[in-house]
Amino acid sequence: xxxRNFLVVLxxxxxxxxxxxxxxxxxRSPVKDTVYREDLADTVDTVAAETLTFNTNNPFHNITxxxxxxxxxxxxxxxLFDTLAWARHASFIDSxxxxxxxxxxxxxxxxxxxxxxxxxxxxxxxxxxxxxPDYLTANAFFPNADTYIMLGLEPVGKLPDVxxxxxxxxxxxxxxxxxxxxxxxxxxxxxxxxxxxDFQSQKVNGLLPVLSxxxxxxxxxxxxxxxxxxxxxDSIGEVSYDYKxxxxxxxxxxxxxxxxxxxxxxxxxxxDVSNKLFNDTTVFYKFIDAxxxxxxxxIKSASYLLHAGFMENIRTLILKNSCAVIQDDTxxxxxxxEKKNEFVIKLYGQYTQPVSDFPYLKLQKPLQEAxxxxxxxxxxxxxxxxxxxxTKKDVIIYAQRKKNG
Numbered sequence: 001x002x003x004r005n006f007l008v009v010l011x012x013x014x015x016x017x018x019x020x021x022x023x024x025x026x027x028r029s030p031v032k033d034t035v036y037r038e039d040l041a042d043t044v045d046t047v048a049a050e051t052l053t054f055n056t057n058n059p060f061h062n063i064t065x066x067x068x069x070x071x072x073x074x075x076x077x078x079x080l081f082d083t084l085a086w087a088r089h090a091s092f093i094d095s096x097x098x099x100x101x102x103x104x105x106x107x108x109x110x111x112x113x114x115x116x117x118x119x120x121x122x123x124x125x126x127x128x129x130x131x132x133p134d135y136l137t138a139n140a141f142f143p144n145a146d147t148y149i150m151l152g153l154e155p156v157g158k159l160p161d162v163x164x165x166x167x168x169x170x171x172x173x174x175x176x177x178x179x180x181x182x183x184x185x186x187x188x189x190x191x192x193x194x195x196x197x198d199f200q201s202q203k204v205n206g207l208l209p210v211l212s213x214x215x216x217x218x219x220x221x222x223x224x225x226x227x228x229x230x231x232x233x234d235s236i237g238e239v240s241y242d243y244k245x246x247x248x249x250x251x252x253x254x255x256x257x258x259x260x261x262x263x264x265x266x267x268x269x270x271x272d273v274s275n276k277l278f279n280d281t282t283v284f285y286k287f288i289d290a291x292x293x294x295x296x297x298x299i300k301s302a303s304y305l306l307h308a309g310f311m312e313n314i315r316t317l318i319l320k321n322s323c324a325v326i327q328d329d330t331x332x333x334x335x336x337x338e339k340k341n342e343f344v345i346k347l348y349g350q351y352t353q354p355v356s357d358f359p360y361l362k363l364q365k366p367l368q369e370a371x372x373x374x375x376x377x378x379x380x381x382x383x384x385x386x387x388x389x390x391t392k393k394d395v396i397i398y399a400q401r402k403k404n405g
Contacts, residue, residue, distance in 0.1 A: 054258045060222040060241075063159045064212045067177065069093035077163055085170035086162075092178065097217065105140060107383040112141035115348075115379070116296075119324040119400060120144045125295040127288075127322070129273065129314060130302040133211035135266055137385070138298055139218050141326070143259075148266045149291060150211075155270055156227070156253045157206010176203040180210055208253060211268060220257040220264075228252035228269070233283045273314045280313075289317060297322040299331030301386050304354065304361055306332045325399045328386045329354070334367035334397065343399035347371060348379040350393040357387075367397075 057075045065074035069090030071081045080086045113120065124146040128138050131150040138148055160173055180203075204210065208225075216222050227250035229237045238254065252269040271277070271284055278285050297318045299306070306315050315332055318325060319340060325332065329351065337343050351371045354361040371378060384392045 054221065054223060054263070056221045056223070056258070058223065060159065060212065060225050060255075061216070063162055064209075064216045064222050066162050067160075067209060067213045068217045070216075080162060080170075083170065085174050089174045089177075093217075096181075104383045104385070105136070108137070108140040108385070109143075111382050113143065115346075115398065116141055116324075116326065119296050119326070123294050123296050123323050125149065125292060127292045127295045127297045127318070129297070129299065129318075130305060131268075133207040133214060133268070134300075135211055135214040136218065137300060139214075141298065142296060145296075146262070146264050147291070148264075149288065149295075150266065150268045151271055151273060152207070152268070153270060153272065155206040156250055156268065157204075157208045159209055159212060159225075160205065173204070177209065180204045181213075207268065211253075211266070212255060215255060215257050215266060220259045222255065222257050223263065224256040226254045226256075228254060228267075230284060233281065236283055236287050274310045275313045276310075278313050285313070285317075289321065292317070292321045294323045295321060296324045296326065299325070299327035301328070302330040304330050304358055306330075307361070323401050325397075327397050327399075329364065329367060329395050329397070330387065331397070334364050334370065337397075337399050338366055338370075343401055345370070346379065346398040346400070347374060347377070348396040348398070349381045351395045352388065352391070352393040355387045 062074045062077045066077050066080055066086060069086075069092070071090055072078060074080065081090060120142055121144070124144065126138050126142045126145045126148045128134070128148065129151045131138070132152045132154055133150075135148060135150070138145075138150070142148075162170070162173075165173065212222060212225075225241045226238050227241065227243050229239060229243075229248060230251050231237055236252075239250070243250065251271060252267060255266045255268075257264055257266070269284070280286070280289075305311050306318075315336070318332065319336060319342075325337075325343070337345060347370060351363075351367055353363055381394050381396065384394050385396075386394055388394050
């Protein structure tokens, strides 16, 4: 197994001056290729032990407040809501969010926080591979987490400089931003191919605007944004938001936010976790392995990738590190949980054939048999989530690791 004594980055925080406008620099970039390193044991607790005064009058919070339609909360950008484009946007977001809460989100929060109460109490880290920018679902089920680690193939991007938009640019951006939200509002998941098209620089630049939107719209306040760089297989470095080096682009982002008086973090990484690029010789594998010990892993609408042999490494890591795995049938094949005999299983919903987008996949016989065998114990779902949003035949598998003794 991987040694615990590898080099990682010591997070370095740059304070944001109060009242800084979105057009100004947030912090000085470090010298090119400067990497801060520290032993793992000294690094893991750095953020948890840190105590900072929360400054919610910062560019990240203010820009995201505009995207969220939070009139009166954008500080020096509040004037934008006096314009037609952003006033209409605020009205659209308000009505759409109210409908989302009523149709799905509130039921998810109430149900999930009851069903996953033990897991929520047991860990403060959520690992959400194949997530795209879907912080929304992770927070609904796991509100007590301090750290969310998310993976996808979508580019990181940047927040829009909304205060500098020229005539017509605000309307164009608003329309593209609405489009980027449509699938999660309607279907509860993002479609990767559409995201890759929508998150282009001439439209919504990467997933950072949408991810930031979901974090702040969930009742939090954005505090800071840092980019993460990978230096070959040597280390992973954290740099300021205004970092610019076209030859060495960030592959990840860390968003710090305040929730109920506590500082928390969301990490998102654009990374291919197939075996060739994700194994115990790669620095990213070591980075994820170290930060997901005793985590809860959540998997939804994952294109059945974890059924494939070329995803064995990430599948093995999840089964090794997770105190619980909560997923639909697109996650780890059910027979892996039965073979290991290390998890207590609870089933919810209805299990049915994979949707027509995956015609080469058949029913998982072990999962089908488990639903039949334990039919009297199968729980009901008061919401619909995932690929079967049309037929409303959803499934959740809750695998909780058995306690020793």
